Amino acid sequence: MTTFESLGLSKELLRAVESEGYTTPTPVQVQSIPPLLEGRDVLGVAQTGTGKTAAFALPVLQIMSRSRPQGKRHIRALILSPTRELAAQIDERFSAYSEHIDIRHKVIFGGVSQNPQVKALEKGLDILVATPGRLLDLINQGHVDISRVEFFVLDEADRMLDMGFIRDIKKVLNILPNRRQNLLFSATMPASIADLAGSFLNNSIMIDVSPEEITVDRIEQKIMFIRSVDKRRLLVKIIKDENVKRGIVFTRTKHGANRLVKQLDQSKINAAAIHGNKSQGARTKALAGFKKGDIPILVATDIASRGIDVEGITHVFNYELPNEPEVYVHRIGRTARAGRSGIAYGFCDNSESGYLVGIQQLIDYEIPVDAKHEFHFAAAIPKPGQKPGKMKENKSSKKKQNNQKNSRNNTTSKPRSDSNRPKRGDSGGGRSNDRRSSGQNSSRGSNNR
C-alpha cells in the first residue's frame, strides 16, 4: 500500500498530514505528488472531494521550502480558483499543510474590501490564492506582482470556463513568466479544457480520477418521482423522519433557494441559503453556522456550492434535478467525502425525467427508485427510450397530468428495462466519451509543446 512517506514528502509535511488525520494518500495524491516533486506539469481530472488540494499543495510547499530566496518575500505560487468559497478553502488547507514550514500565504477574492488584502500583499507573500477578477484588479492597480511565479495552479478549470473566466485566465497567463511549473485540475475534460491545457502545460502527465467511480461507490442514491408541488412536503418529511443534522438541498435558482428557506422555516426547520446574490458576509455566516452544526440545512445553488467542504454531510437533496449531468456528480460529491458514506436523494418531477435520463447515462448507473413515499408520481418516470434533456410540457401532457392526479398512490414505479437503458457511448449524452477522447487530445497537445 502506498504511504505518504513513500511518495517522498518531507518530515515537516508528513507531520502536518498526520495531524490532519490522513493515514493513506488518495488516488489523486498517489498519482500527482511524485511527478510534481520531480518538477513535471500535471493535468488532473479530479473533482473536489478527491483530495486534490493536498495533491498539489503538498508538493508545491515541499519544493518551495527547499530554497528560500533572499530578500523580501515575493509570490512564488499562484493558485487560481473560480469561487470565493473554494479559494478560501484552498487557503485554509495551505494553513494546515504549512504548519511546520516558514511560508506566508493569503487568499484574495472580490465582494469584500480590498484594503486588508493589499496590506497583506505589501508585507510580502510566498503563496497567493485568488479568484480571477480580484487578482486582475489588484494587478492593474500595481498591488500584485506575479512576474516571479514558479508554480501556477488552475483549479476547477471547467467551472472557470463555465463562469466566463477564459479571458481573465488568458490575461494572467500572458503576465506569468515563461519558466514555471503548471498544474491544471478539472472535474471534466471537454475539448475546451483540453485546448486550454494544451496552450500552457509542458510535457504534462495526465491523471484521471473519474468522478463516476466516486459517485457510484460510496454514495447511496435514490430517485423519488414526484409532482413539483409536493417536493417541499417530501423534503420536510425526510428531514424530520431521518433527523438530518447536516444536509445540503440543491435548487436551480437563487430565488428558489430563498423561497425554500422560508418554507422550511415555516415547518420549523432551520436552514440558510447560499448563492451568488448573497453578500460575502452572509455566505460566510451561513457556512460557519452549517459547519458548527447550528444550521442543519444549507439550501444552495450550484455555483455557490462549488468546493463547499464540510465534513460529515450525510444528506444531499437534488430538490431540482440539474440540467447538466456533471452537476449531479458534483452535487452528490458533497457527501461521502474522504472515505465516509452518505445518501443522495433526487426528486424528479415530470419536467425533469429527461434530466434523469442524461444523469444515468453519464454515471452509467440506474439510480434505485424509492416509490414507497406518499407523493409517488408515476407520470414523472422516464418513458422507454426517452432522450436525455428537458421534457417539453405541452397542453396535452398537462391534461394527462391532471387525469393522473387521482391515480397517485395506485401506481408503482418500474425500473427501466436494460434494453431501454442508454449505454455509455450512445450518441446524445456521451459526455464521458467526450472527456476521454479530448483527454487524449490534451495529453497529445501538451506533449507536443
Ligand code: AMP
Ligand atoms: P479536496 O478534494 O482537496 O477538497 O479534499 C476533500 C477532503 O478530503 C478535505 O476535507 C481534505 O481534508 C480531505 N483529505 C484530503 N486528503 C486526504 C487523505 N489522504 N485522507 C483523508 N482525508 C483527506
